[in-house]
Amino acid sequence: MTNQISSDVQNRLQWSLLSLRLGVFIVMLMWTLDKFINPGHSARIFEHFYGISGSTDIVAYILGAIQLLLVIAFVMGIKKRISYGLFL
Template sequence: MVMWTIDKLINPDHAGAVFANFYGIEGAGAAALMMIGLLQLVVVLAFLAGAFRTVTYGLVLAMHAVSTLSSYAQYFDAFNNLLFFAAWPMLAACIALFWLRKHDTLLAWDGRKSAG
């Protein structure tokens, strides 16, 4: 997710093409894409820090789910789009992490320990 975030910040034209191709959002301007990238960067950094786990883990799960599901056409031509299939185990990991977020305390920003 960090690389997709950086892409929005340093190459908004490419990010615009991705938005048009996969999400059907045409004509997103560079400023709008960079703003989305900045917001996404805040979420991803908070996620990596283990801060606000319910919100950040949920947002990362939602972002990745939208990305995975919006790529459905790529799955019909599987052998020419093998890398898209890597999104599914990542989606499963995001779901598991969200479900187990109260137990993910080892490097959590808030320092709370799980009960039990």
């Protein structure tokens, strides 16, 4: 008895996983762009939800840049174990 998946099921699974990855990428990209477009919003989020006050625009830009690198690594499948783990 073999545990091989038929090529049709494998093809549909690959397309489903790609669609899921692209959907998550779009959502995370919007959150990332928000840090660059409206850094004051990020400062208010940090203060309200995390209790971190005094955050500057520079902090939002740095976090946005790090998040952008992670989002790109995630969607391109670079270092999957690391990028997926950090994404979660």
